[in-house]
Amino acid sequence: MSIGHTLLGLLESGPRHGYDLKRAFDEKFGHDRPVHYGQIYSTMSRLLKNGLVEVDGVESGSGPERKRYAITKAGITDVGQWLAQPEKPDPYLQSTLYTKVVLALLTGRSAVELLDTQRSEHLRMMRILTDRKRQGDIADQLICDHALFHLEADLRWLELTAARLDRLAQEVSA
Amino acid sequence: MSTQDTTLTGSLLSAHELRKSFGPTPALDGASFSIRPGEVVAIMGPSGSGKSTLLHCLAGIVPPDSGTITYSGRHLTALSDAERSALRRNDFGFVFQFGQLVPELSCVENVALPLRLAGIKRKDAHRAAQKWLERLEVSDVGHKRPGEVSGGQGQRVAVARALVGSPRVVFADEPTGALDSYNGERVMQLLTDAARESQAAVVLVTHEARVAAYSDREIVVRDGQVRDAAVAV
Structure with a gap:
């Protein structure tokens, strides 16, 4: 599963913090294999670098800073392309x-x-x-x-x- | 008590070394089987392997050529036809691939039929039948005839009819064979839920793994032979 595209798709409904993204991912897709926080943050850094998400706001409290991410137009296009692309069926030839x-x-x-x-x-x-x-x-x-x-x-x-x-x-x- | 009885302690219905031929063709060639009260056992195997013949022998519909069948401590093979008929009526329930409901009767009358045959008053039998139709989520088809309901509804009516008399064993021969996968699974869920609640054992013949997955365990018939791990022979 492409975690990047899945997180982008979850952001389409509105900006979220990394923690919210993890929770939404686990609730909907991670029944058997929850995603690690580290995986969320490394993926968001990559999406940020590629211009597919942007930082919508930063909250600073007693703990570490919490970034809120929003999807960009390029990100929406990317999700659309991913959804439109059929998945390659597994040929199951190596049994x-x-x-x-x-x-x-x-x-x-x-x-x-x-x-x-x-x-x-x-x-x-x-x-x-x-x-x-x-x-x-x-x-x-x-x-x-x-x-x-x-x-x-x-x-x-x-x-x-x-x-x-x-x-x-x-x-x-x- | 014989060795065979000892090995099958705790079983409600068991068979030992059943053989049955139709003409020169052996359908069962030394089949053994055992089921405990409340257990759901799937009989699987390729077409023509003898799984339906095994079910028919276990249910006392077809007598085996040799071998023994014991139900609740009684040798089924030693019973008279009348005694076997009474057993089928009182202790066993049946679901077949195509429902086999009586076309002239309404669905509620079909479900009430085993109770009526057991001498229960019409009003009481119909009340119990209507409860079972509700449980099988087809309470709205009670007044209709089998020809007026869908395949999935008809099979649920057949399941209700099989369970209405509180049988100790339900024999189901390809009960979902004529249904699409959604309706088939729903029927299996309702059948096994209701049977487990009623503590009825279910002998289920199927070639579909998804249907067999509703059982507690499976046995496989190949060329009329069965290997049942529950029978320590």
Whole structure:
């Protein structure tokens, strides 16, 4: 995820302090991985240097100075371009699972057992996500659904591979 | 008590070494299974692997050629047809892929049907049925016939009918197979929530991992054989 673009997008609704930005980021996108303060401030320095944000005000109190950031016109354009640009789909061609299956066949280990064990592990994760989805809000549901669909795709591949193991074994040993 | 009974202690319904053939084709080739009270177990496997046959045997719909099925300490395979029918009516609930509601009856009458067959008065049966329709979020379709409701609504009515008689085991054969993913998941959520609240066990046949993820654990049927880790044979 591009933290810079995400922070810029959060600034479009109005100026915010670094602390507010962190809170908004964590609330909306950082359920599982909150962003560090250091990452916020280093990103804001870069955006500032590139003219995508500006300092809207500085508050000085008993602690350190607190800068309030605002997005610039160039920043708004940058966010717009980022949103309009489709994400490159992952081709998923480098599969550790495929490598493990081939190695199991090559070394005379049980590929069926490997696939079964992996299927159980995938389903275990799917149960955890399904449970979280049941108890979560719409944001949680969408995040979990995204993960669940990917895991389901993996599982379909596992089933398909299990059905084609004999053929794969012949090719591998040829 | 046999070794088999000892290994399955705590199970509500269990099967041991089931074999069943249709003509020369073996559908089950030594399948064992166990489910505890209130547990939700998914039976998974490729098409034609024997998972529906296993469900039908467990539910006493189809007798196995050999092997034993024990429900609540009783050997299902030793019961007469009439006794098995009574068991299905009183202790089991069923949800199938296409609902299989009675088309001539309204939805509330469909849900009330198991209670009526058990001899409960019409008014009481309808009141209980209406409560279940509310719980399944389809209280507004009670007066309609199954042909007049959507697939998702029909499946919720079928779930209500399966649970209205407080069964100890619900058998669900591809209950979301005819639904889109949103409605399918909603039906699964409502089915498993209601079953868990009622302490009913659910035997769920599905080939969809997202549906199986609503279960407590899964078993996989391949070529009529089952490996169920819960059965220490």
